[in-house]
Amino acid sequence: MNDTTHDIQIRPGSLADAPAILDMLDAAVAWMNARGNTEQWGTTPYSQKSGGVARVERYTTENTPYIAELNGTPVGAMVLDSGPSPQMPIAPAGEPERYVRLLVSDRRHAGLGIGSSLLAHAAEETRRAGVALLRVDCWAGGGGELVAFYERNGFTPTDRFLSDSWPGQVLSKHLDTP
Numbered sequence: 001m002n003d004t005t006h007d008i009q010i011r012p013g014s015l016a017d018a019p020a021i022l023d024m025l026d027a028a029v030a031w032m033n034a035r036g037n038t039e040q041w042g043t044t045p046y047s048q049k050s051g052g053v054a055r056v057e058r059y060t061t062e063n064t065p066y067i068a069e070l071n072g073t074p075v076g077a078m079v080l081d082s083g084p085s086p087q088m089p090i091a092p093a094g095e096p097e098r099y100v101r102l103l104v105s106d107r108r109h110a111g112l113g114i115g116s117s118l119l120a121h122a123a124e125e126t127r128r129a130g131v132a133l134l135r136v137d138c139w140a141g142g143g144g145e146l147v148a149f150y151e152r153n154g155f156t157p158t159d160r161f162l163s164d165s166w167p168g169q170v171l172s173k174h175l176d177t178p
Contacts, residue, residue: 008114010121013065013077018056020067020074022047024104025056031107039166040139040146059102066121068105068114076105076114080122084137089161090170093133098126100136119153123175132177137161140169147171 013021025046032040046052059065059079068076079102084090100122105114126134138146140160147157147169155171162168 007070008075008112008117009069010066010117011069013060013067013079015057015060017065017067017074017077018053018060021056021060021065021077021102021104022053024074024077024106025052027107028104037142039141063101064125066118066125068118070109070112070114074106075109075112076103076118078103078118078122080125084135084170087163088137088168089163090137090168091159093135093172095133096131097133097135098122098129098131100134103136115149116153119150123154123173127175127177130177132175134173134175135170136172137168137170140167 025041029041029043029045032038033043042049046056064080066078066080067074068078078100081099081101083092083097083099085101100119103115103118105118123134126132135158136150136155138150140147150171151157153173155173157169158172159170160168161170
């Protein structure tokens with residue numbers, strides 16, 4: 001995918017991208033904390049959380065990762081899977097689906113449409129696989145900004161859930177398939 005305005009390129013990811021993804025996740029935690037949001041991902045840098053590094057490594061080896069680049073530099077990451085994380089209290093879709101397990105962008109490049117470009121790529125990959133349902137879950141706390149982001153990208157809220165005390169929202173997008 002190519003966004004000619006900002007020349008965002010999306011390529012398949014690999015284990016070699018794990019350090020860049022961890023850097024983006026650490027920066028996202030710091031950015032959220034600076035805005036007063038300590039509930040979404042906590043206050044510990046992702047790379048220092050128990051299991052954080054291993055999870056990102058699994059994302060890049062067991063799932064389908066994609067990296068958004070701007071002028072050859074990683075500025076975003078997305079991970080697709082065939083369903084939600086088994087650790088999340090989310091019901092199966094009951095039909096084939098692709099599931100966005102991770103979406104993060106480099107906050108230094110905020111406002112360039114990186115997340116939206118990655119979600120558009122997820123829809124393309126989902127269609128290419130002949131699957132008509134793309135789902136994602138996100139933090140539903142705060143002022144609902146993250147849920148609104150997904151709604152702006154064509155997703156519809158479906159199920160709300162609690163994971164311990166973490167409020168979550170599942171959203172879905174139905175796609176035309178070839």
